[in-house]
Amino acid sequence: MDKHLTTDFHEACFLVDLSNVVRDRRLGEPGARSLRRLRLLVEAAKALARDPDVKLYLVADTSLRHGGRREFGDPADIRLLGSWVRRGLVEELPDADDRLLELCELTGIPVVTGDRFRGARGERPWLQGNTDDFLEPLPGPGGTVRLVPVDMGVAAAVAISMKLEEDALKKQGLLDSRRRPRFDVVSRNWRCEDRRCTLYDTARGAAALLPRMRRGAPTCEVHGGVLSDDGPRTATVQLKLLLDGELKARFTLENGTTVPVGRAPGPAGIALHGLVPPERTAGLSRVHVSLRISDGIVHVLDRSSYATTRWRSSAGRGGPGAWRALGTAEERFGGGDEILLVEGVVLARSGRRFPTELAQEWQRRRPLPPGAADVTRKH
Template sequence: MTSDLTDLRLMARHLEGDPEQADFLLDLSNIVRERSLGGADRSSLHRLRLVLDALRDLTGDREVTVHAIADDNLLNPAHDADFPDPAEPALLREWHDRSLITAHATADPDLLDHAKALGTPVISSDNFKGHRGRHEWIQGNQDRFLKPERVGPSVRLVPRDMRFFADREVSSADEHDRLRAARLLDQRGRPRSDVLEHAWQCPVVGCTPKPALARGKVVCQVHRTLLHDCGPRRPRVQLKITVDGVCRAWDNLTHDDTREFVLGRGHLDRIEDRHLDEDRRRRISRRHLVLVSRHGTLRVLDLSTALSSVRTRRPGGEPTPWEPLPHLNQLSAGQSREELLRAFGPDDEIEIVPGVLLSRSGQRWPGERHEGVRAKPPRRPRDGDDLTRVG
């Protein structure tokens, strides 16, 4: 596919640098790299031209405008070879210099913030799965997103059903987005386990570092200092506590075959009263659940007086009916407590009391305990550990 630079330059009339003045928001990197729109090149401005043509057909407005937001790397000269003609990335940089388009390290946060604040429709093929924790309005939305589809030699824009994604899918996608931003994915898009499965120390006192790769070196995302490799890091599982469907607290549990962990009322002290009423708070026992990590698997037993329940909710499917969680009072003479423990799998959720659920995050490499899933818990148990330890 060769470029017609004159036609490409004419697209500038539809580019609006002020998001408040634009008719639509456009995910520029996503559109330019969407190969299903035509062409074998990794990137092409011809795809943007097809989308703008489709937008004029959809609206009937020959002067329709878009506020286009790109990832920084789309404008990086190191990626010029991705285009069929070097004049195309040069034109993108010219538009950026003229403030006709904007670019950020990652485009999605600004794109979605504008969409939320302004109510402007978004043109993109992205599901924005990893952003739905912060932008819950995306879940199931059917009128704020348009997707380009190839129809013969042209493109049409169709309304999108953004569907609902399970919370575990959202947190997994969010982790993948953050790893990509930190350059911790390999060339095939797989997480760099050689970095993620190690503990790292920052030379800045008091810093609990989040690693990133820069020029092949592991650096602190905040201070950009070289990190010291402290050796293998024990695997963790992140547990999330949701109240009426919203994540309000979390805990990281380190896999440890020699210890058990008890979760109880104290772990919910961090949740503000306006989110968790006193009646339900009182029904949560001080020692409500015991969690046991054995050989990389997680199992659970109910210790409470409230009697908790468990169900399985697999992505894309209906949840199974609630069933009682195995309870310590079911232990019979001669029976080992280990025999009562029930597997607590990635798709399971436990109803501690009505409306208060415990589930596993989709994150494979949860960070240090201060990072949180959606918000930092305001308070932690007095012992300061990830979970109350027993044994």
Template sequence: MGPEAQLTLDAMAADFVVDLSNVMRDDRLCGSRPVDLRRFLDLLAALVAYTGDEAVQVYAVADRSLLRQPGLTADEKATLRRWYERGRIEVRPGADDRLIELAETAELRVISRDNFEDAYREHPWIPGNRDRFLRFEPGPGGAGVVVVPRIMPTPPEWHISRKEEESRLLRAGMYDRRHATGARRDLLTRQWRCPRHDCPMFGGDAAVDQPVPVYRQGVVRCPTHHEPMADIGPSTPRVQLKVRIDGVSLARFMVRADAAVVVGRAPVEPGGVALAPWLTPSARNWISRRHVELSWDGTALAVRDLSANGTRIRREDTSETGRRIGAGRPWRLRKGEVIVLHEGVELVLSGRAFVFENPAQPPVPRGALAEEAATPTMIRRPRPR
């Protein structure tokens, strides 16, 4: 049976869904070229050995850029084009969403080395899954390919946020995967101005914390009006934190390098983050009006305890209570650490460096008036959406 006979776009007839681009670009497999069709052919042979079925059927999904990959030979391009035109493979702008969709709707097992971490929040069945994913590896002595069942990782919150950011930047053209240089920091650390003054995101009256623009055909463009934008100078370094209550992220706020932010029950400082509306009576009694001060130097977040009852720092990947930090002494928060103000009330550093946006939940209340409006009998804790 030839390889084309093993390919199908009938999800009900398929045994596996395969990330075709992921396989062909894996230079751990045969050959030293950046992309090679032989790797996929070896995978098909490995699936026959794995299942013991000569007629095993594979639903292959490729991202569109694969068909334009410069490293492909003329014969490989012709083969991929023939498979596409005959309805043997599916081609999408990006393959990941389709792979997960087929895993959910058709219960197909996914073959890919991707961890799909940017999809974990939308598809909480993925982390820790033991029966829906397989990976491919070089065969003994580097010859051929073998298929191995896998357990999907359960990464910390900051890592999921970072993968979500990479996905967003990739769609905006602000992440260079082809040359493995990652985020386009030279563009993402600048302020941009749309030629249309009334542009809500990049116009003359736009907020200081701008969203991510798009990069197309070598030009930074407004995502709303698609017009080239002017570089108006460097942006202020900033970082995003999440307010997490009983394990649920309810809101987010920014800390900029030019101004510290005080967080507590109801701080009086301009720009302070008031937590009172979300706190139980016990937490309200424990958390100080001005509990911690946060500052960002562009590299690390410094936490200074201002409270009467103390602040703890714990590792996110453990159930330990953590250690109490010294009053008034700055603590440089490390990756994977969580700021604990009270049991179940935490501040979590986002893994994102550039993609900051307001969530669907109500924004964090600001200023001391929030406490006055939130007596214990009037507390309304937002439901997570």
């Protein structure tokens, strides 16, 4: 179980609203609170990410451990939770909701929760109509749990439309705007002035929390001070090699590099010879595709002898799209995209996106216009 937990957002595939999951009786198990529901969720996350080592970033309300202890059917759950918090595997704080939404906004990592955050929509208008960032755990067949994308819908409330009017003012430049995620924060390392503090240290310790934003400044969760900039964080992107849907290998690509991938692409490349069984390498070219990572955007170029490489997006609400041929020029290889080299041999990008990509997406999803919530209320 522990090996699936991290508070390093670089490794995390999903953010989990732990209090919500542990309390969700629909997921089976007797009792008001059960950690077994989280174990079922891990299985669902493995299946969805097609990654047996999938990592979750857990955020919990302080009240999960400290309030209503008798609601846990198994006292061992409370001890285990306590040990996770001490070892930095769970971020525990008074208001988990706000932190989850902040992390989602900063990193683009999807949130697993049954909550619709209706009360937070004034503060965070991007929740309105959102279909990309939330997954709900629901009971699956045979006592399992599955993860289903959520349409957050449009919550109607007078408070929201007032807030949206205020946002309209912001757009006109009358108030200062924070419409985009703070990718300037995500792409830097941070250091707490307290010398014993290692919460944000990427060199020491396995976990490196993303700083909490207070009044627009990255702040230490424990010591309360404004963090100082500790230089750029190496931007990397993770790539998975899938063989017939099973994870075979994982690669990390760095910003500013070009990496050939194929049967035998040479020293700077990713050689699939040895990873893919010999009978499957027949259709693989020596260099099959080139991946170029620049300014936080991944590009793919089909270099196969017969231009046989296919591409699809697997991150859509309706599941994976149809395969289509890559063009003769470079194309975007975005978060959640997959590339089919030969039958059953797929390069997949994890859903997590580069800060640059995130900023671009944010520009597409503008908040709904001020009248939108009113229209829904009339129904």
